[in-house]
């Protein structure tokens with residue numbers, strides 16, 4: 001578990017003071033992927049750099065698995081850092097070293113023997129899917145491949161915590177997805193706690209379990225990804241959710257269904273934490289003598305299941321339709337009947 | 342050959358060329374060591390640097406600036422007492438070395454500093470985040486990542502040094518400059534001046550070619 005308590009960072013310039021992180025408190029469970037989202041300048045990078053003290057806190061405490069990071073001496077901190085992995089937006093690889101040599105660097109720093117390094121590097125190369133690229137230089141790699149090297153390097157000393165500062169922000173959408181999939185994979189395989197900073201909500205949606213929304217150095221909203229997605233409270237959060245779910249133009253859409261749907265019922269199915277939505281529709285159509293047409297839907301997958309809503313038209317005998325609706329209501333899907341003839 | 346260059350003693354010319362090469366290479370070694378130390382000190386002690394230290398920064402920067410400002414020929418005269426104290430004479434190629442090194446190391450030190458500043462701050466930060474010691478950061482990150490720039494800077498410095506050896510020749514350091522001046526210019530035997538010029542240009546070209554080849558080989562950017 002990572003406990004952050006009243007953590008602050010104030011940058012002092014000649015004329016003024018800038019509070020980049022403002023008395024921030026947070027706790028992160030072991031083995032979870034925790035996302036921090038916020039707009040540029042919110043203090044996200046400063047926050048994550050405070051965790052391994054690349055930035056010295058002005059005040060407050062950081063504790064990782066019972067060890068007080070903010071209480072460590074310079075030398076103890078240096079040794080501790082060997083067990084906290086970090087990956088960066090711009091990868092920060094040594095371009096004078098090959099892929100293997102880059103991955104070997106943290107092992108050299110930790111004083112691992114030559115044979116051991118060789119073995120471990122090969123494991124890591126395989127883990128991140130870079131076999132065959134061992135002797136390439138970073139300049140010969142694509143962005144996605146560079147980030148894979150960055151991830152392998154961060155994992156070299158078998159850390160318990162991985163800090164990611166905008167790890168996918170310099171990558172195209174497809175490469176982003178493959179890197180995110182890799183992060184989920186190592187989170188599951190190695191039980192690694194991942195703290196991830198981003199300004200892109202879809203990154204949070206795809207891989208995080210919990211999320212904190214940051215604004216002006218503070219956390220303004222926090223919770224499980226599904227909770228935050230389904231009930232965003234603050235305006236910033238709503239805007240971030242819109243990034244993924246689109247604007248809530250439901251009212252307009254409902255009106256147009258009423259106008260265009262001639263027969264049957266229009267139902268709004270609200271999915272939260274639902275893992276079986278695809279099967280559900282075909283199941284209903286098979287089990288009951290009803291026709292189900294999908295009118296419009298917006299469903300996103302998160303680590304805890306699907307989230308979103310689906311509008312369907314259901315046509316059939318009134319009794320059968322009611323039975324079908326009851327059947328759906330037994331699952332975790334909420335049903336709202338919008339019209340019926 | 343003898344007709345084209347009637348006044349040349351070929352044996353003397355070989356000795357002079359050897360002296361020029363000796364002065365250049367020996368001074369280059371001293372310049373490399375002193376220059377890297379100066380460049381590192383300036384870089385590391387700068388505000389926000391790994392060894393931030395106002396006084397070290399001030400002193401090293403002042404040293405570099407002062408010695409770069411003094412014209413080389415004046416520098417030779419300035420340190421004459423030190424040279425005589427060290428070697429008992431100011432004549433000959435070895436006695437010229439302190440002046441050559443002091444003349445070129447500050448120049449190279451600046452080039453080293455510039456090369457180090459070019460190293461991506463993110464990479465240094467990554468090394469810190471991995472728990473690297475400052476010594477590891479200096480040798481395995483800073484110097485290694487800036488190596489191509491350090492080599493090309495050394496090439497530029499070597500060529501400036503070849504010029505300095507010729508200037509030092511004017512006060513009897515030996516080498517091609519000395520030969521061209523005393524045996525050529527003062528006796529109006531211009532063929533000697535010409536052949537010395539040709540040889541110096543050839544040496545410069547060779548240094549440049551080697552420097553470029555090495556830089557190209559190690560530059561993986």
Ligand SMILES: Nc1ncnc2c1ncn2[C@@H]1O[C@H](COP(=O)(O)OP(=O)(O)OP(=O)(O)O)[C@@H](O)[C@H]1O
Nearest residue numbers: 011018020038039040041042043044045046047199
């Ligand atoms: N070294 C520094 N000195 C002074 N101010 C700083 C320093 N680093 C960051 N800041 C300021 O702190 C605030 C937060 O910066 P930070 O980099 O943490 O934001 P961010 O949320 O990561 O933004 P982005 O998404 O653009 O990376 C900004 O106003 C920034 O100007």
Ligand SMILES: [Mg+2]
Nearest residue numbers: 044045046166
């Ligand atoms: Mg940032």
